[in-house]
Amino acid sequence: MIFWQMSHYMSHEISFYFIGTCRDDRCYYTSNNNNQTDDFAGGVINYQLFLLSSNLSFRITKFHYKTNGTMRIKPLHILLLLLTTALMVGCTNSGNKSTDKEGNSQLNIGVMSSMDYLPLAVAQENGFFEKEGISVTIHKFYSANERDAAFQSGNLDGTILDYTGAAIQRAGGIKLKMTSQCDGSFVMVSGKDSGVKKIQDLKGNKIAVSRNTVIDFCTDLVLQQANIAQDDVDKVEINKIPLRLEMLRNGKIDATMLPDPFTSIALASGNKSVIDINELDLRVTGIAFHDEVIAEKENAIKSFYKAYNSAIELLNSQPVSTFESVLISEIGFPAEFVGNVQLPNYTMAQLPQPKDLERVELWLKAKNLVPSDFDINTLIAKGLIP
Secondary structure (H helix, E strand, O other), X not given: XXXXXXXXXXXXXXXXXXXXXEEOOEEEOOOOOOOOHHHOOOOOEEEEEEEEOOEEEEEEEEEOOOOOOOOEEOHHHHHHHHHHHHHHHHHHHXXXXXOXXXXXXXXXXXXXXXXXXXXXXXXXXXXXXXXXXXXXEEEEXXXXXHHHHHHHOOOOOEEEEEHHHHHHHHHOOOOEEEEEEOOOOEEEEEOOOOOOOOHHHHOOOEEEEOOOOHHHXXXXXXXXHOOOOHHHOEEEEOOOHHHHHHHHHOOOOOEEEEEOOHHHHHHHOOOEEEEEHHHHOOOOEEEEEEHHHHHHOHHHHHHHHHHHHHHHHHHHHOOHHHHHHHHHHHHOOOOOOHHHOOOOOOOOOOOOOHHHHHHHHHHHHHOOOOOOOOOXXXXXXXXXXX
């Protein structure tokens, strides 16, 4: 049996999954329909076929063996089916395929609503990318998992990404590099009735995190700053930022780490700012591109950063009111809060700082999230910033 999943992803994506088990030269269907392959120990083959415009790729993401099963399917038949589909898709798409020259001036960038995204939104709104001779399409995501899946499948050239996630992906075989740091921040916010006013007050309280992510990393650094042991707080895993915010407002948790615009929304409800990671002299996010994109579209990326710097100049020279519309429509600030927004201290494009990367590397290795011999400096691509 073949399990097909069809999904409309961005503008043109079709995903095909075969889920089954193998023995010798035959594959067997398993009754477990869970395609979250990390969650079950049986043998699973997971084939994915992605199409974005003229970009076609094929990969096998999981392959294990299991000895039981009921329905026999020859692996050759599966491969023939997938290859035939690939040829059909390729033929239907050949008419609108861009030439390499045209494609080298186009960039697809993935973002989520955050202050890190604001310079890109301002550059897009003011035509700075076009002035530099490039076409930039910004794809907005509401889930980090969806953003990462789009990037890993090659549907995005680049994305705004935190250092922890970038390092984990690089260690896992995704060929990416960070090309610059960003200036957005995260703030530890406590509930208005929690009694938490300073970082030392976090001891003994319930803190919501998304485990093994930048949120977890920043939380641990704050606890370290306060000399609070991990066992002296109650960490609860709440992955979705809006849910963490809602639980904070309802008193279900005592504190959590939030980015803007969620920080501003939380503070407007009477919750308290405990510490901003900028107070720890820390940057944790940046812009990443695939290695292949860096090699093939070097000039486009350099032009991208010229436009980025033009947006930074505009952000630093104009009052916040100039950007109210984009703060509402793109970053996600409620209209009633936007008048009180404080922009980060935006800096011209620059590489991630070694001290920040070192902190990330030490944390990742302590939690065994990357191999002990992983060198986080392999994440950095130099020579692209004007």
